[in-house]
Structure formats: structure tokens, C-alpha cells
Amino acid sequence: MTFRAIEEVDRYLDTFCTKHTLNDDLCYRVRLVTEELVTNIFKYTEAQTFDLTVRCLEDIEIDLAYLSNSFDLTVRKPEQKDLADIKEGGLGLFLVESMTKTFSYRHHNGKSIYKLTV
Amino acid sequence: MIEIHKEENFFVVLSQRLDAMNADDAKETVTQELVDIDRNIVIDVSGLEYISSAGLQVVLKCAKLAQESHKECFLKGAHGTVKEIFQVSGFLTFLKEME
Numbered sequence: 001m002t003f004r005a006i007e008e009v010d011r012y013l014d015t016f017c018t019k020h021t022l023n024d025d026l027c028y029r030v031r032l033v034t035e036e037l038v039t040n041i042f043k044y045t046e047a048q049t050f051d052l053t054v055r056c057l058e059d060i061e062i063d064l065a066y067l068s069n070s071f072d073l074t075v076r077k078p079e080q081k082d083l084a085d086i087k088e089g090g091l092g093l094f095l096v097e098s099m100t101k102t103f104s105y106r107h108h109n110g111k112s113i114y115k116l117t118v
Numbered sequence: 119m120i121e122i123h124k125e126e127n128f129f130v131v132l133s134q135r136l137d138a139m140n141a142d143d144a145k146e147t148v149t150q151e152l153v154d155i156d157r158n159i160v161i162d163v164s165g166l167e168y169i170s171s172a173g174l175q176v177v178l179k180c181a182k183l184a185q186e187s188h189k190e191c192f193l194k195g196a197h198g199t200v201k202e203i204f205q206v207s208g209f210l211t212f213l214k215e216m217e
Contacts, residue, residue, distance in 0.1 A: 091171035
């Protein structure tokens with residue numbers, strides 16, 4: 001399910017980037033932050049589906065929502081001090097926070113809703 | 119995609135995309151090929167167009183395998199947004215960049 005969802009997101013974002021003639025760097029960022037969140041949704045929540053909306057305004061705005069309890073994926077990665085301390089996993093959200101201008105989360109009407117700008 | 123060449127170093131050549139779709143296979147490959155190594159590892163990303171956190175786990179595995187064998191791990195050819203990903207993730211603190 002995860003791979004198929006990522007493939008669908010990739011196709012959707014390819015079309016979006018082409019339609020709005022986004023440069024390679026911006027397209028990379030949009031793809032990365034979306035892929036990281038979608039991967040985490042399927043890895044760490046019970047959600048089977050999600051709603052994705054991407055808008056091209058002054059910035060690229062991304063809304064991602066899925067049915068869930070109030071579990072918040074936006075937990076920061078602990079500071080890495082040493083190679084041996086770096087645990088496998090946990091980097092995805094750190095990259096999302098690093099590669100976005102804004103990144104917010106709220107829980108409303110049984111949905112977890114993420115809003116990002118790139 | 120991943121290729122591993124044994125020369126004066128082990129060259130791990132990553133190309134195209136390394137993401138959640140193919141990272142597990144790539145990680146399995148390095149785990150099988152880079153155990154008890156007798157030379158350093160050079161990760162060549164000059165042909166890599168996209169890497170996500172899943173792909174970074176493959177690089178991290180290479181670095182850990184090098185460390186376990188008391189060898190060094192180098193990064194070669196990082197450019198553009200791929201290089202930025204290595205920078206912001208902190209990987210350039212333990213990967214030495216090679217020209």
C-alpha cells in the first residue's frame with residue numbers, strides 16, 4: 001500500500017510540477033516533504049487513505065489530511081552527536097521541517113491535518 | 119539504483135532515485151557486500167538525482183559498516199539539492215567529502 005501510494009503521489013506531483021513549470025529544486029522539495037509525510041502516515045498510523053492538495057500560489061502550499069486519533073507526527077528528531085547514536089528512521093520529519101518554510105499540524109473532526117509551505 | 123565496485127576502495131555508486139521504493143533493496147545489497155571490509159568506502163552520488171530519508175538510511179548503513187571495520191567512508195559528487203539534503207541531515211559531519 002505504501003509503495004503504491006508513493007507512486008501515485010509521484011505521478012500527481014510530476015503533473016503538478018510540469019503544469020506550473022516549477023524548477024528542479026522546488027520540485028524536489030515538494031516531492032520530498034510530501035513523500036516523507038505519506039511514508040510516515042502508512043508506517044506509523046492506522047490510516048489507509050489520505051487527502052492531498054497542492055496549490056501553487058506565492059509559495060507552494062501542501063495540505064495533507066487523514067483520519068486518525070490525535071497522534072502528531074511532527075516530533076523533532078533528537079540532536080545527532082555521534083554516528084553510533086543515529087537511529088535508523090526518524091530522519092524524515094527532520095527533513096520535512098528543514099525543507100519547508102512553514103509546517104503545522106492540527107487535529108480536527110477526527111482528522112490529522114498538516115499544512116506546509118515550500 | 120546501486121552498484122558496488124571493489125577497487126582501491128569500495129565504490130558504492132548511487133544513481134537516479136534512492137527513496138522509500140528502492141532503499142530496502144539497496145540496504146540489503148550493502149549489508150551483504152560491505153561486511154568486514156579491508157578498504158575504505160567511497161559513496162559516489164554524482165549521478166543521484168533524488169534521495170529521501172529512506173535513501174539516507176542506505177548511506178548511514180555504509181558509514182556504520184565502515185566504522186565497524188575501522189575504515190573510513192567518503193562522499194563523492196554531491197551536488198545541488200542532493201548535497202543540501204546531506205548537509206541539513208547532518209551527514210556531512212561524519213562523511214568526508216571527496217573531490
